[in-house]
Amino acid sequence: MxxxxxxxxxxxxxxxxxxxxxxxxxxxxxxxxxxxxxxxxxxxxxxGLSGHPKVKNASKKAIDEFGASASASRLLSGDLSLCHRLEEATAEFKGKESSLVYNSGYQANVGIISALCKKGDAIFLDELSHASIIDGMLLSGARFFTFRHNDPGHLLSLLKKERPRFKEALIITETIFSMDGDRCPLREIIGLKESYDCRLLVDEAHATGIFGKNGSGVAEEEGLAEKVDMIMGTFSKALGSFGSYVATTGRIKDYLINSSRSFIYSTALPPSVIAANLAALGLIKEExxxxxxxxxxxxxxxxxxxxxxxxxxxxxxxxxxxxxxxxxxxxxxxxxxxxxxxxxxxxxxxxxxxxxxxxxxxxxxxxxxxxxxxxxxxxxxx
Ligand SMILES: Cc1ncc(COP(=O)(O)O)c(C=O)c1O
Known part of the structure; x- marks a missing residue:
C-alpha cells in the first residue's frame, strides 16, 4: 500500500x-x-468584529479604491501606503517601535523563526507551541529544546545546561495558549531571557484584542511589552479579519524584510483585508x-x-x-x-x-x- x-x-x-x-x-x-x-x-x-458594519464598510471602500488584489509582493509593486498605515497603527497598539505585516499567523511564525535562527543557534520553546512555531523552528535548522508547559524552572535548567554551547538563542512562548486557554508566566520567562542572553518571541494570537487596558494583549496587561523582543499576533481571531504582524524594533523589521522568505515570496494582503484590519484596530479602542x-x-x-x-x-x-x-x-x-x-x-x-x-x-x-x-x-x- x-x-x-x-x-x-x-x-x-x-x-x-x-x-x-x-x-x-x-x-x-x-x-x-x-x-x-x-x-x-x-x-x-x-x-464578533468579522460582521461589524465598520469593518465591512472599510473593506468595501478599499475594493472600490484599489481593486481586489495587491497584485504583487511588497518588495515589487504590492506595497500599499494603506499597509504602512496598518503597520504604524499596530506598532502603536502593541507599544513597540515598529511592526511588519505578514499574510497569516502561520506564515509569520514560519518566516520569523526561520529567518532569525540558523544552524549553530538554539531555540527553547514551550511544549504546547502551535504547529506554525514548530514548522518555523524545523525550517530554521537550529537545535531545539522543549520545556514543560508553563514551567520556567524547567526552562531554567535547559538554559543552564544548553545555552553556553550555542551562538544565538531564541525563547518562544504563546501568551494565551490556543488549546489550553491558559497564560504563560511572562515575567519569569523575561527574567530568564535576560539572564541567559536570549531573544524572546511571544505569540499573542489568542490574547490580542482581549487582554490589557487597551486590548493589546498579555504583554501590555502585565506592563512587559517593552521587554519582549518580538510580539507576534494575528488579525484573524479577535480582530475578525485576516493577516498577522510582528511588533518589534526597526532594525529587526529591516532584517525580516530582507531575509524572511514567507514575507518576501508571497503576494501582499488584499487592500480590503488591510482596510478591515485598520477598522478592527479602531474598534478595539472604541468598543x-x-x-x-x-x-x-x-x-x-x-x-x-x-x-x-x-x-x-x-x-x-x-x-x-x-x-x-x-x-x-x-x-x-x-x-x-x-x-x-x-x-x-x-x-x-x-x-x-x-x-x-x-x-x-x-x-x-x-x-x-x-x-x-x-x-x-x-x-x-x-
Ligand atoms: C497560537 C497560534 N499562532 C498562530 C496561528 C496561526 O494564525 P493564522 O490563523 O492567522 O494563520 C494560530 C491559529 O491557529 C494560533 O493558534
Whole structure:
C-alpha cells in the first residue's frame, strides 16, 4: 500500500480522519449548514468584529479604491501606503517601535523563526507551541529544546545546561495558549531571557484584542511589552479579519524584510483585508465593552462547568473541557450537535493522547442566557 492509502486507512480505522464541512452562512455567533443552524463555539471571532458594519464598510471602500488584489509582493509593486498605515497603527497598539505585516499567523511564525535562527543557534520553546512555531523552528535548522508547559524552572535548567554551547538563542512562548486557554508566566520567562542572553518571541494570537487596558494583549496587561523582543499576533481571531504582524524594533523589521522568505515570496494582503484590519484596530479602542463582557461570560461558564463536575482548563475566552479518550470527546460533540451547538472535538495529534477535549471558543455573541442553557444541555449529554 502506498503512503497515501496507508495514511488514510490508518486515520479511518482510528476514527481520526478529518473532513471538510462547508457552511452556508455565519452570523452573530451562529453557523448554518443547509437548513440547520447551530450556536458556534468553534470560531475565533472572539469580539464578533468579522460582521461589524465598520469593518465591512472599510473593506468595501478599499475594493472600490484599489481593486481586489495587491497584485504583487511588497518588495515589487504590492506595497500599499494603506499597509504602512496598518503597520504604524499596530506598532502603536502593541507599544513597540515598529511592526511588519505578514499574510497569516502561520506564515509569520514560519518566516520569523526561520529567518532569525540558523544552524549553530538554539531555540527553547514551550511544549504546547502551535504547529506554525514548530514548522518555523524545523525550517530554521537550529537545535531545539522543549520545556514543560508553563514551567520556567524547567526552562531554567535547559538554559543552564544548553545555552553556553550555542551562538544565538531564541525563547518562544504563546501568551494565551490556543488549546489550553491558559497564560504563560511572562515575567519569569523575561527574567530568564535576560539572564541567559536570549531573544524572546511571544505569540499573542489568542490574547490580542482581549487582554490589557487597551486590548493589546498579555504583554501590555502585565506592563512587559517593552521587554519582549518580538510580539507576534494575528488579525484573524479577535480582530475578525485576516493577516498577522510582528511588533518589534526597526532594525529587526529591516532584517525580516530582507531575509524572511514567507514575507518576501508571497503576494501582499488584499487592500480590503488591510482596510478591515485598520477598522478592527479602531474598534478595539472604541468598543472596549466587547472584551470585558466576553471575559466576564467566560469566567461565568468556566465556573459553572467546574461546579457541575467537568474538568475545565484555562483562564481566558478559550475553555477546554477535558474528556480523555478521543471517543468521549467525539460522542459529547455529537450529542451537543443534536441540541444545536457546534462544539468540535480536539483530538490527537493536535493534543496529547488521553487529553481529548471540547475546546469552546466563546465570542461576544455568547450571552449569559445562551451559556445557562448550554450548562444545562451539556449535563444531559454526559
Ligand atoms: C497560537 C497560534 N499562532 C498562530 C496561528 C496561526 O494564525 P493564522 O490563523 O492567522 O494563520 C494560530 C491559529 O491557529 C494560533 O493558534
Amino acid at each position: 502506498g503512503r497515501i492509502e496507508k495514511f488514510l486507512s490508518e486515520r479511518e480505522e482510528r476514527g481520526l480522519l478529518r473532513t471538510l464541512e462547508p457552511a452556508d452562512s455565519r452570523h452573530d455567533g451562529k453557523i448554518r449548514f443547509e437548513d440547520e443552524e447551530f450556536i458556534d463555539f468553534s470560531s475565533n471571532d472572539y469580539l 472596549p465593552w466587547r472584551r470585558s463582557e466576553l471575559l466576564k461570560n467566560s469566567d461565568y461558564l468556566r465556573g459553572e462547568l467546574s461546579k457541575s463536575g467537568f474538568t475545565v482548563k484555562g483562564s481566558s475566552q478559550i475553555i477546554p473541557i477535558i474528556l480523555g479518550e478521543s471517543r468521549a470527546a467525539a460522542d459529547m460533540s455529537r450529542c451537543l450537535k443534536e441540541k444545536g451547538y457546534r462544539a468540535l472535538p480536539i483530538r490527537p495529534p493536535t493534543v496529547a493522547m488521553g487529553e481529548s477535549r471540547l475546546r469552546l471558543s466563546l465570542t461576544y455573541y455568547h450571552k449569559k442566557e445562551v451559556l445557562e442553557k448550554f450548562v444545562h444541555d451539556i449535563q444531559v449529554c454526559r
